[in-house]
Amino acid sequence: MTDHPLPFRDPQLSFARRTDDLLGRLTLDERIVMLHQFAPAVERLGLGPFRTGQEALHGVAWMGPATVFPQAVGLGATWNDDLVRRIGEAVGDEVRAKRAQDDRVGLNVWAPTVNLLRHPLWGRGEEGYSEDPALTSAIAVAYTRGLRGDDPRYWRTAPVLKHWLAHNNETDRDTASSSVRPRVLHEYDLRAFRGAVEAGAVAGVMPAYNLVNGRPNHVSPLLEQHLRSWTDQPLVVCSDAGAPSNLVDSEHYFDTHAEATAAALKAGVDSFTDHGTDSSVMTGRIRDALAEGLLDEKDIDTAVRRLLAMRFALGEFDPELDPYARTGGLDTEEHRALALEAAEQAVVLLKNEGLLPLAPEEGRTVAVVGLLADACKLDWYSGTLMHRSTPLDGIRERYGAENVLFTEGVDRIRLRCSGGWLTVPRAEGAPNGEARGAEGALDPALLAGRTDLPPLTCGDEPAELALVDWGDGVLTLRTDEGLYLSVADDGFVRASADEPGGWVVQETFRLEAVEGHDGGHRLLHIGTGGYVSVAADGAKVAVSGEKIGREGATVFVSETVEHGADAVARVAAAADTVIVVAGNDPHINGRETEDRTTLALPAQQDRLWRAARAANSRTVLVLTSAYPYAVTDAAQALPALLWTAHGGQAAGTALARVLAGDVSPGGRLPQTWYAGDDDLPGLLDYDIIGSRQTYLYFEGTPLFPFGHGLGYAGFSYSAPEAEVEGELLRVALTVTNDGTIAADEVAQLYVRGAAPSQAAPAGAGRTEGPGGAVDLPRRKLVGHRRLHLAPGAAERVEFAVPVAELGHWSVAHGRWTVEPGAYEILAGASSEDIRLTATVTVDGEASGPRPVLTRGLEAADYDWQRDTEIVDRAKTEGDSVTPASADRPGEVGFGACDFGAGVAGLAFTLAGAGSLSVTADGQSVQLQAEGEGGPYAYRTLTTPLTLQGVRELRVRMEGTVRLARIDVVPAKETA
Incomplete structure (x- = not known):
């Protein structure tokens, strides 16, 4: 039973x-x-x-x-x-x-x-x-x-x-x-x-x-x-x-x-x-x-x-047996400690000329400045903070509040309007600072979207607003009480948001200069696309659900009370050392639904580190951001730079401990930091091989390479061993802490093919040669190990890497291939800081030239391309290649095609309208496609072309042609 x-x-x-x-x-x-x-x-x-x-x-x-x-x-x-x-x-x-x-x-x-x-x-x-x-x-x-x-x-x-x-x-x-x-x-x-x-x-x-x-x-x-x-x-x-x-x-x-x-x-x-x-x-x-x-x-x-x-x-039907059914633990001591540990380990020291660590000393005064100096930013996928630690909080706690100077560095402005000044009315129950709790958080009721607070008006008492330009002219405006100007569903502008946020951010604006009006600006609300107009009932961006156009906008004249750079210079000059904290707000300029337009640090923040540096040479730049910046000038001018992603609830404490030397930074860059926008391909160019993207293929000089990160101790690498054992590549090496403090090192293991790359036609990326793919990555990560070593301690690190990691996808044969030959093993502290090398020889299976007589050629299996894109052959499966634009031709190349004893022609499976020009072995022929039946109506066009032996094949396409496949016409079929 x-x-x-x-x-x-x-x-x-x-x-x-x-x-x-x-x-x-x-x-x-x-x-x-x-x-x-x-x-x-x-x-x-x-x-x-x-x-x-x-x-x-x-x-x-x-x-x-x-x-x-x-x-x-x-x-x-x-x-x-x-x-x-x-x-x-x-x-x-x-x-x-x-x-x-x-x-x-x-x-x-x-x-x-x-x-x-x-x-x-x-x-x-x-x-x-x-x-x-x-x-x-x-x-x-x-x-x-x-x-x-x-x-x-x-x-x-x-x-x-x-x-x-x-x-x-x-x-x-x-x-x-x-x-x-x-x-x-x-x-x-x-x-x-x-x-x-x-x-x-x-x-x-x-x-x-x-x-x-x-x-x-x-x-x-x-x-x-x-x-x-x-x-x-x-x-x-x-x-x-x-x-x-x-x-x-x-x-x-x-x-x-x-x-x-x-x-x-x-x-x-x-x-x-x-x-x-x-x-x-x-x-x-x-x-x-x-x-x-x-x-x-x-x-x-x-x-x-x-x-x-x-x-x-998930145990839904067995609650009595589910070992996690009674799992608890929210805001536990262990989780808080883990959040701090993670925030510490995520800090990357990008540059250090001996200024760090900065130990707290009697009489040492630290200036903490910058737009993110007193911020603990969340992002769209964060929970609600139960604990909050800003860089300023952490540094005050570690160095003593009496030894810390602070200025945010915001530009402070007033906005004159046609009835006086833009004013934030006070109303009974309106937030004025006392609603903030012990950790600086506003009462949860004081959120963007409130409609019971009075809207801004024009009046006699000017509101002094903190203006931050986050880049691309995207501004936030904040009152002295720390509340951001925000727009609610009724269209009125109120001081009601603790932070910018929401799926559609309602706290961002743009000042647009008015032609013919000296110093006049319209204020565009980015979230709604409407302009701010101040009427008798208050400042608003919408009437009856309609946007207020330019003609209905109020013209504001901005008066600067204080430039943020001046405040930073003043504080920096009074301090022993300056910590400039710059970066992004994850809800602004780079987030879900919005790409960035540049690697550059926003101009307002760029001015702040320069002002600090001019006043005090002992200036450290801390970048707290969700992505890399091209800070080439700062990297040259400043003695120390650090980066950390937004570090969650313990970010400030973690940063202070790293700065003070309680923790040696051990984070490493998970992506390349480029020197400028010119190093980047187009955002929609996904061909990392052809356009030389990421550390795998990038041939320029990065600002900071993939895997880069410094610490407060030096490490040496020694005694490398590398051998192929069956299906595994076994590598061992010893890492030694040569410093005087305990510190972390990340040992990184890379491989690369020993053969050099062969060049493809100019502008076409790289090609493959008769011996198989030679356009392998410059180097490729196959192992890593984060180590914590006491001073003078050493650890033997062993890696077991599948030999398959040495391979590549062979478009010639449609399979994963490990070519026979010599491969370099590289170990070090970053992708560019290689300390040890070794060579192993692999008995792989040479792929050889393309067997076109038996496999034909899938159009997408090209070796190089110029101005083409891959599209769907049918709605359910398959790929084709077509010119990226109907206004200019595209070209693909297939290297090392083996035509054996000879073929009499080629058969092209294609759709669309336009022309194909085929070149091989000094011969060139052209085909015309009429385009009957639309983009998925494929047919076969055959052209005579006598080919034998191993040859490169090039196909030039114009119009809306979609090329799916190329097959050979055996000589006997045309006899």
Whole structure:
């Protein structure tokens, strides 16, 4: 007999059997509604409601107070897998603890983001770990293992990786297509996802908004061809918010929502995040697709089975057996200590000419200045702070408040308007500073969006406002009480926000000069796009829901009370040492939906460090930011520079401990810091090989290289050993702390092919030669280890690297290939600071030239290209190549094509209209395509071309031609 009359309730059965049993008991309607993010309860079977999606990127987000750890890019900067795993465990515990308090909290966590930091202007760079796939994968494996837990049966939380695939632009993010050649796909973008999936710690992925090779990620065949081939575990694919609707509404990829929904479900999407908590729209589309024969019940069952499997793994049906069911722990002593440890380990010392560490001494006065000196910034994926530590807080605590001078360095202004001065009225109950608590936080009620506070007016008492230009002319204005000017839904401008924030930031403005008006400016509110007008009822940006245009805007005349640079110079001159804290607000100029336009530090902040340096040569610049800056002048002029991502609740304490020498900085850059914008490719250029992106291929001189970071102790590397043992490359070396203090070092292991690269045609990137790919990365990270060593201590570090890591994706043969020959092993303190080298010889399998007689040529398998992009061959699968613009030709090249004893011609599978010019072995022929039937109407055009032996083939395309494939015409067919 059994106590479990329903098999799906029987914990003695396997999850697979229980899932099948439960699936069979659900009606079709019950199964359909489970495909929406918010699945309702099935009361007749005792099933509760289930929600996919709980943000947990660096702590529990959007659900109130939680421990806030450093941003993801800061966790990447620690290069510490063990630390990140412990953070994952802590975050998972807090998800469970908050779930016990609030059933809106979900156990399916949408984290981490593993998109590679290919381009430093990407607005969401703060969410990723690194520009390198190996480091990103290692940190992702660590974090997901922590989130998942180590119980063999039940999961603490169910992590979902974001965002599949090749997603590095916010500009036109739901309509832009990333052109990703096969080598970049296999060697770069897929690698970031694969490690965590193969480690068994991932419950699924979320597709990105963008398209890849002309096809939306939400209908990508790569989900089945690659993602689900890496594991036997059922993986859930959760759509991004609103993306299913985008397939029709913005991307126009399908004509109807029923067709789009069916295509996404068949491609592998299991959970639809669309229309918020209202599931009726998406479920209606699924029913329409069923009625139209676009889906059948098996498609529904496949997705529901995966969703149910995740729910079983999370212990939903076995609360008495789930080891995490009673997991608690929110704001524990251990979590607070872990947040501090993470913030300390994330600090990167970029330059130090002996000024640091700066030990507190009697009589030493430290000036702390800068727009982020007294800030503890959060981002869109942060929880609510329970503890807050700014750089000023930390330095005052460590050096003694009496020894610390401070000025923020803001420009202080007044705005004259047609009735006097822009004024902040005082009203009963209005915030005036006393509402702030002991840690500086405003009462939670004092938030942007309040409509019960009086709006700004023109009056006799001028409001003195702190003006900060965050770059590109984007301004915030703040009162003496620390409240930002903000715009509520009724359009009135009030002093009501503690910090800029929100999905649409309502606290940013732009001053636009008025022609013919000396010193006059209009004030544009960026969030609404309306201009500020001051009327009798107050300052506002909208009337009856309509924007106020330029003609209706009030003209303001700005009067500067004090320049921030003057205040900084005054304070700097009075101090022994100056700490300038600069950086970004994560809600402004670079965030989700918004890419940056430049690497430059905003001009206002640039002026501040220069003013400090002019007044006091002992000036340290601390950059607290979500991304790199090109601070070339500062790097030359200042004796010390540091960088840290926004470090969460313990950021200020951690920085002070590093500055004082309590902790030797051990963070390392997870991405290249370029010297200027001229070093960058276009934001939408995803061909890291052809355009020489990231440390893997960049041939210029970076400002600071990938992996760079200094400390307060020197380390030496010695006794290298490297040998190939079966399928493993074993490397060992000794790292010794040569300094006088305990410190951290990050030993980094790189490999590269010993053969030099061969040049391709000018402007075309690089090519491949007859012996296989020679355009390998300049060097490639294959291992890292963060060590803590006492003075004089040494540690033997061993790495076991799969020999496959020496390989590349061979476009000639369509497989992963390790060429035979010599490979260099490089070990050191950064990608450019190599201390040891060794050489190993690998007995690989030479790929040889392209076997075009048997395989033909896929157009996307080119070796180099100029002015082309990869597009979809069909809506379900396949790639083609087309000119990037119909106004100019594009060209692709295929090296080392083996035509054997000879062929009589070539056959081109193509669509679209235009011309092709084919060149090989000194011969050139041209074909004309008429373009019947649209972009997916492929046909074959044949041209005579006598070729034999190994030759390079070039194809030049014009118009809207889409080239899918090239095949040979054997000589006998034309005899």
